[in-house]
Amino acid sequence: MWGANEGGIMVITHKISMDSPNFSITLPSISEQHTILRQLRHELLLQYRPILQQGAGPIRVMARMVAELEKRCRELHITEEVMQDEIVNRTIGDVNLRLITECEGEPGGPGDYRMMAEELGIALPNEDINGYVAPGETYLWLRNQMLECERLLLSEGFDLRIYDILAVGNPILRGWLAEEMQRRGISVTREQVYLGLGAMDSINKVLCGLSQMYREQGLTDVAVLFPEPGFNIPEWQARSYGYRLLNYQTLPEDHFKITASQLEELLENDPHIRIIYLTVTNNPTTFAYSPTELDAINAVVSRYNAAGREIFILADLAYIGTGKPEEDQARMATFTSPDVLRHCIFVSSLSKTHSLTGERFGWVTVGRADIAAAIAAGWSNSMAALPADWQLRYMAYVRLIRARPWLVEKLRALYKLRRQRFIAQLQHIDKEQHLFEHIFVDDDATVYNWSQLRPGEDAFSLFEKTGIAGVTGECFTWNILLFPCAAHLFASLTFIDRFNSVGKSQKISEIVL
Structure with a gap:
């Protein structure tokens, strides 16, 4: 991440190499980069599959494999666009607020989910969140609230800077x-x-x-x-x-x-x-x-x-x-x-x-x-x-959530949007490639999807065929004697433009975490 100085204002951007560009390097063409990445992906699958079979934690194995693939791609100067088109990292769930791209309606309106990094105090002042430049006001407000909360505690005779015997x-x-x-x-x-x-x-x-x-x-x-x-x-x-x-x-x-x-x-x-x-x-x-x-x-x-x-x-x-x-x-x-x-x-x-x-x-x-x-x-x-500062930040966030009760509603709406799109996209992928035995439609209550792959498919084969890196069911103690572990996939939600309703190949608009 670099800070780009434009007119004296520091704008924080992402996905920019920290190394100085070497213009003497002749980059492969886009099609060649896709070929190189797919070959790397295949080689890593062969390397990591035995590690998983030896009993290592599936989430960690899959996450390490994807991280290594991304590292090798950057070493070979494969563009971020190609990486985003070939790697969808679903190994760890939850939403990274900095990577939200969804904007429904007018930018800056109630459906602009990119603003959530600002609204929840994650975005730094002048940080670029996928085209939305955050003012960072909430980030600074939280720090001021930490000061106020420490004063409040001291006025009540509670000092966070010394031992708390009960530690509760x-x-x-x-x-x-x-x-x-x-x-x-x-x-x-x-x-x-x-x-x-x-x-x-x-x-x-x-x-x-x-x-x-x-x-x-x-x-x-x-x-x-x-x-x-x-x-x-x-x-x-x-x-x-x-x-x-x-x-x-x-x-x-x-x-x-x-x-x-x-x-x-x-x-x-x-x-x-x-x-x-x-x-x-x-x-x-x-x-x-x-x-x-x-x-x-x-x-x-x-x-x-x-x-x-x-x-x-x-x-x-x-x-x-x-x-x-x-x-x-x-x-x-x-x-x-x-x-x-x-x-x-x-x-x-x-x-x-x-x-x-x-x-x-x-x-x-x-x-x-x-x-x-x-x-x-x-x-x-x-x-x-x-930890003292952790408690103060916790208190500041409770105040923020009380002041902005609509935050949880906005996150619910984002989760619902992603659930609906993700399940539709899995169904579209399955229509073309026949990878799933069953795509479970959930209770509209989490940030994940739990689906069953066809016999002979597992998280590794899905990753090789689609670029979607999920996690096999065994990491959640799925009993292999009753249900094949590798036949169930756990994935968190994202929005994948590459598998759109008309089947055209497009850039993935978002990778969460």
Whole structure:
């Protein structure tokens, strides 16, 4: 990235080589560059496929492969346009606000999604976001708010620049987040809300705290139920704390969601299940639990708790906010009654709902105050204090989101736009190349697509044939004995002009991340 000085004003641009141009180099023609890139792609596929088969993490393998391909292309002076036409990096999900190109209607209008980097404080002053030059006012406003928030904390006797013995975060921010949960119908106080460095860190701290609580209770066999396919990092975390993992394979006919009757049978057969990890809107399958399904699951857990067997639902709310608001609110309403809330621990973040993945703003809400106190060791045993400036920036963002409630609506609209276009594009690709067994139409609630490839196809062959780099299902613990891992593809959303409605070859207008 260079800063280009135009008339004394620094304009920040992207995708410009940092090396001085060497005009003595004779660049290959555009058609030759396409040929070179495709050959490189083929060679890397041969190199990386054995690595994946040896058991390495599929997301990391695919991401490394694509990064290496892009690096080699730049070394060979292949143009960005050719790279964009041949590489669609879908290995890591979520939206990079700096790379948004969609503009529906007039530039600068409500449908100009390029402005979101400015509106969410990511864009630097005079940064060029695909033709929109951001003033950077929000970027500077956030920093001023950090100053104001530190003054507010000091006036309340809380100094972020020294140790925080409990390490659960400052009380003012925790109070603000408790108010957010109250708006969702969850009746809690700030003492039941702890901060975390994103959802993953929050889950890790909860599992750490619960393991300490169980040790103090003298429990030596504690099982965690993980419905699959699902986000598998919590499984690694649970294993590291000595939990026994019970992986349950969900079924396509149930839209990959565990049912109340299945849960009842599992709890009956294994009396040591004490934690159920439940992604309310699932990553990676993109299907969300309905209020009726959640009511039935909560009823099962409530019956066991009423009978004296304590079971917690660790509810991952990462995607509550990315789908239809009335449906998300209906899902949250299933947790509000006291007999349900008492067995729930919620994990939330701003990563998906506001596309702030690098900021790591997460929090935990515990349904019972005594359990919140019991698991606090998960925080104090892992850090001396949460980072000071991180807490201040977190507070500034909460103020920004409160001041601009329309931000989440605009992001929802962008996600919906991309979902519709991406599924249509996959269907168009399949019509031409017959790569998919089934393209799942999701519950309009995430930033991903989960589709099934035809027998003999996998993420590597898809990448070679289309340039789309996705991830095989095995990284989400898809059971190869029941369903072939390599036959399922996980991809995040983008808009690909190359596969348009008339089948003409065009430049890809956007690569996210």
